[in-house]
Amino acid sequence: MTARNVLIVDAHPDPCPERFVHALADSYAAGVRDAGGDVRRIDLAGLKFDLLDSRSQWEEETPSPEIAAAQQDILWAGHIVFLYPLWLGDMPALLKGFLEQVARPGFALGTGAMPAALLKGKSARIVVTMGMPALFYRFFYRAHSLKSFERNILKFVGIKPVTHSIVGNVEGEPEHRQRWLARMGELAAEDVRG
Numbered sequence: 001m002t003a004r005n006v007l008i009v010d011a012h013p014d015p016c017p018e019r020f021v022h023a024l025a026d027s028y029a030a031g032v033r034d035a036g037g038d039v040r041r042i043d044l045a046g047l048k049f050d051l052l053d054s055r056s057q058w059e060e061e062t063p064s065p066e067i068a069a070a071q072q073d074i075l076w077a078g079h080i081v082f083l084y085p086l087w088l089g090d091m092p093a094l095l096k097g098f099l100e101q102v103a104r105p106g107f108a109l110g111t112g113a114m115p116a117a118l119l120k121g122k123s124a125r126i127v128v129t130m131g132m133p134a135l136f137y138r139f140f141y142r143a144h145s146l147k148s149f150e151r152n153i154l155k156f157v158g159i160k161p162v163t164h165s166i167v168g169n170v171e172g173e174p175e176h177r178q179r180w181l182a183r184m185g186e187l188a189a190e191d192v193r194g
Contacts (some may be wrong), residue, residue, distance in 0.1 A: 010025040011082060011084035012185055029041060046129065079125070123159065127184070
């Protein structure tokens with residue numbers, strides 16, 4: 001398990017190929033391969049799973065085959081990349097539901113009052129897209145939802161370090177989008193090389 005094994009979680013709920021998140025995920029995957037890494041990808045828009053509605057489901061229910069396969073991909077990966085659009089100031093509900101499904105006791109967390117973080121040794125990158133300028137999200141809103149994802153979910157289960165890329169103005173100039181597509185390939189190479 002090294003950073004050469006990279007899992008991409010494309011968490012845009014809309015499978016429409018024109019969504020910019022999908023293009024960013026494609027560019028990141030190409031960058032991993034160009035740097036000599038191995039890549040797997042989970043497209044949440046095509047993954048079928050139920051939302052959890054009780055603690056007993058989370059603690060005791062056997063994950064569906066799709067979620068169990070995703071857990072195996074997470075175990076395989078040394079580095080995990082989450083890409084998603086900012087919706088209502090936060091991650092889309094589909095990503096939150098997925099995280100609740102995969103981060104079960106015995107997989108991501110130990111059991112007991114102070115559960116052990118079971119996913120230590122992995123790193124992550126979070127890529128968030130949005131219509132507003134990235135600086136506005138970062139400084140006016142203090143990137144609160146991104147920080148919550150990093151601290152309260154990823155680091156809580158042992159995934160660190162966590163880096164992030166905030167991609168603002170996604171509906172702006174085509175040149176801006178092209179620069180970000182190129183940048184994703186560069187970031188992928190940096191992440192693979194550590």
